[in-house]
Amino acid sequence: MSGPNTVRAYFVEDNPTIRDNLIATLEELGGIAPVGYAETEHDGSQWLTQHTGQWDLAIVDLFLKQGSGLGVLQACRERNPAQKVVVLTNYATPDVRVRCQQLGVDAVFDKSNDIEALIDFCLELKGSA
Numbered sequence: 001m002s003g004p005n006t007v008r009a010y011f012v013e014d015n016p017t018i019r020d021n022l023i024a025t026l027e028e029l030g031g032i033a034p035v036g037y038a039e040t041e042h043d044g045s046q047w048l049t050q051h052t053g054q055w056d057l058a059i060v061d062l063f064l065k066q067g068s069g070l071g072v073l074q075a076c077r078e079r080n081p082a083q084k085v086v087v088l089t090n091y092a093t094p095d096v097r098v099r100c101q102q103l104g105v106d107a108v109f110d111k112s113n114d115i116e117a118l119i120d121f122c123l124e125l126k127g128s129a
Contacts, residue, residue, distance in 0.1 A: 007126050009057040011037040012044035012072050013088070014065040018111070022059070022088070025115070030122035032057070041067020045075035055083065057125060059118075060105075062089045062096065073103040084125060088118060 009032045013019040019037055026032035035055055038044035041064055048058055058076060062069035069087060076085045084106040089096065092110035100108050109118045 005126050006031060006033045007056045007122060008033050008035045008054065009059060009122075010035050010044075010048060010055045012039075012041075012048075012058065012060040012064065012069060013037065014039040014061065014063075018061075022115075026119065026122055030119050031126040032122055039065045041069070041071040044069075044072040048072065048079075049075050052080065052083075057083070057122070058085045060085060060087050062087060062091060070099065070103065073100060073105055077104050084121075086118065086121065088114075 009026065011019055011023065011034065013022070023034045027034065036047060038047055044060065048055065060069040060072050069089070073085060073087070079085065085104070086107045086109060087100050087105050088109045088111055090111045092108050092114070097108045107121055109115070
């Protein structure tokens with residue numbers, strides 16, 4: 001399914017239901033091609049830093065089975081400028097948004113009411129690919 005305008009996305013989300021639904025929605029509506037996922041800070045950080053040329057977008061939850069999405073964000077700080085990292089969380093408080101911005105994320109989305117905004121972000125990213 002990879003094409004010239006396909007956005008390769010990696011997911012760091014430990015809830016299989018949320019992850020599977022998100023992947024299906026973004027594939028259908030956003031032109032996103034999933035390249036993998038992790039459920040822990042260690043696995044997500046390791047994959048994203050060791051496969052630097054194999055992803056365009058990382059979608060990271062903050063609360064994981066082990067560790068925190070903040071550690072994944074820290075690991076991705078030295079990424080290529082074309083690579084985008086966004087946070088999708090149930091805890092998009094002002095303090096969390098500030099902390100994520102300090103770690104260089106491109107956007108923070110709330111799981112309960114920002115899914116459409118995330119899809120729009122993906123479509124915009126796809127259009128610039």
